[in-house]
Amino acid sequence: MTAGRIAVVGAGLAGLNAARLLWQAGADVRLYEARPRLGGRILTVGADGAPGAGFDLGPSWFWPDMQPEIAALVAELGLACRRQDEAGQMLFERHPQESPLRVRHPGGVASWRIAGGTGALVRALAALIPPDRIRLGAPVGGLRLAGDTVVLTLPEGEVRADHVILALPPRLIAQHLALDPAPPPDVRDLWRRTPTWMAPHAKFLAVYPRRFWREAGLSGGAQSLVGPLAEIHDATSSAGEAALFGFVGLAAARRHQMGEAAVIAACTAQLVRLFGPAAAAPQSVRLKDWAADALTATPGDLTDPCHPAPQAFALPAPWSDRVTLAGSETAPRDPGYLNGAVIAGQAAARRAAALCPV
Numbered sequence: 001m002t003a004g005r006i007a008v009v010g011a012g013l014a015g016l017n018a019a020r021l022l023w024q025a026g027a028d029v030r031l032y033e034a035r036p037r038l039g040g041r042i043l044t045v046g047a048d049g050a051p052g053a054g055f056d057l058g059p060s061w062f063w064p065d066m067q068p069e070i071a072a073l074v075a076e077l078g079l080a081c082r083r084q085d086e087a088g089q090m091l092f093e094r095h096p097q098e099s100p101l102r103v104r105h106p107g108g109v110a111s112w113r114i115a116g117g118t119g120a121l122v123r124a125l126a127a128l129i130p131p132d133r134i135r136l137g138a139p140v141g142g143l144r145l146a147g148d149t150v151v152l153t154l155p156e157g158e159v160r161a162d163h164v165i166l167a168l169p170p171r172l173i174a175q176h177l178a179l180d181p182a183p184p185p186d187v188r189d190l191w192r193r194t195p196t197w198m199a200p201h202a203k204f205l206a207v208y209p210r211r212f213w214r215e216a217g218l219s220g221g222a223q224s225l226v227g228p229l230a231e232i233h234d235a236t237s238s239a240g241e242a243a244l245f246g247f248v249g250l251a252a253a254r255r256h257q258m259g260e261a262a263v264i265a266a267c268t269a270q271l272v273r274l275f276g277p278a279a280a281a282p283q284s285v286r287l288k289d290w291a292a293d294a295l296t297a298t299p300g301d302l303t304d305p306c307h308p309a310p311q312a313f314a315l316p317a318p319w320s321d322r323v324t325l326a327g328s329e330t331a332p333r334d335p336g337y338l339n340g341a342v343i344a345g346q347a348a349a350r351r352a353a354a355l356c357p358v
């Protein structure tokens with residue numbers, strides 16, 4: 001069976017963008033995704049926790065002033081966006097025995113959110129690729145060079161392609177994909193050393209019947225040295241459903257030890273401490289622990305919360321013209337960010353198209 005001339009592995013932002021660019025350019029492309037859903041680290045859910053428009057459990061923001069590529073993609077796809085709402089004062093929690101300080105927002109470069117959540121980007125890109133070109137629940141376990149083709153190993157058998165775009169974090173490639181012939185040790189070493197951005201983190205979301213913090217002149221933003229949430233923001237959806245979200249400041253091992261229910265209880269108690277008794281009655285809460293998700297985090301990520309630095313990820317012969325890396329972490333600019341995924345996906349699509357002309 002042929003995978004099409006170009007196979008894209010991983011349907012996060014980088015893989016989706018690469019696949020739709022290739023499809024729009026007339027290429028014979030297929031997209032393989034291990035999860036039963038699209039988006040990778042982009043995960044937007046409704047108040048009921050089901051994937052759909054609403055609240056981001058993965059990335060929420062992009063910064064158009066500094067990131068023209070994602071700004072252009074959002075505009076091309078006709079997606080509405082809005083600034084992160086920071087009206088009101090923010091809180092700063094310094095010590096368990098002190099009341100939180102009310103402070104002005106520091107300002108700075110504006111963060112923007114996509115209406116409906118970042119998942120709107122995933123849905124818009126997926127709509128540009130025919131469904132029969134996308135395989136969900138299809139983890140690629142390895143690549144083997146066979147003459148001029150690459151053989152991809154899937155659970156139910158093998159497929160062949162002329163070129164493969166690996167649109168996933170380098171650490172996941174090192175962890176889950178066997179390459180035959182094996183790349184030189186320094187290549188695998190670079191993959192293992194490249195942290196997957198935000199993989200060690202967890203996000204907590206609490207949906208409320210109203211934005212009660214506004215009634216007290218608060219923006220919903222907070223920073224805390226007490227925890228468990230280190231940073232809190234207003235996550236009210238574009239449909240007006242009130243919500244707060246926070247990044248859990250506890251290490252992945254500590255979260256695992258406590259268990260989900262205890263982490264949720266501690267996060268909710270902190271919101272009550274900061275925002276008052278109305279915070280005690282959320283309509284729903286979610287905890288997404290990315291460190292516990294094997295399709296994002298590897299054991300190396302749990303102790304290494306660093307940001308990836310730009311590196312050269314081109315593979316040497318005999319893989320050089322057969323495989324291109326495209327996960328955000330491989331981007332020459334903004335690696336680890338959504339913008340890095342856009343840049344890496346575009347570059348990989350251009351390269352694959354040049355190597356496999358229609």
Ligand SMILES: Cc1cc2nc3c(=O)[nH]c(=O)nc-3n(C[C@H](O)[C@H](O)[C@H](O)COP(=O)(O)OP(=O)(O)OC[C@H]3O[C@@H](n4cnc5c(N)ncnc54)[C@H](O)[C@@H]3O)c2cc1C
Nearest residue numbers: 010012013014034040041059060061140198328336337338
């Ligand atoms: C909590 C959190 C908050 C974040 N906040 C922001 C933010 O505000 N702004 C920002 O710019 N960035 C943010 N990021 C980073 C942003 O999410 C990533 O840069 C971006 O989504 C990466 O896209 P990607 O396509 O490169 O990788 P991924 O989204 O990781 O996609 C890789 C895909 O490959 C799939 N896959 C893995 N192994 C296999 C296999 N063997 N076979 C087939 N498929 C496989 C995965 O399931 C996944 O779908 C955040 C990330 C997290 C987790």
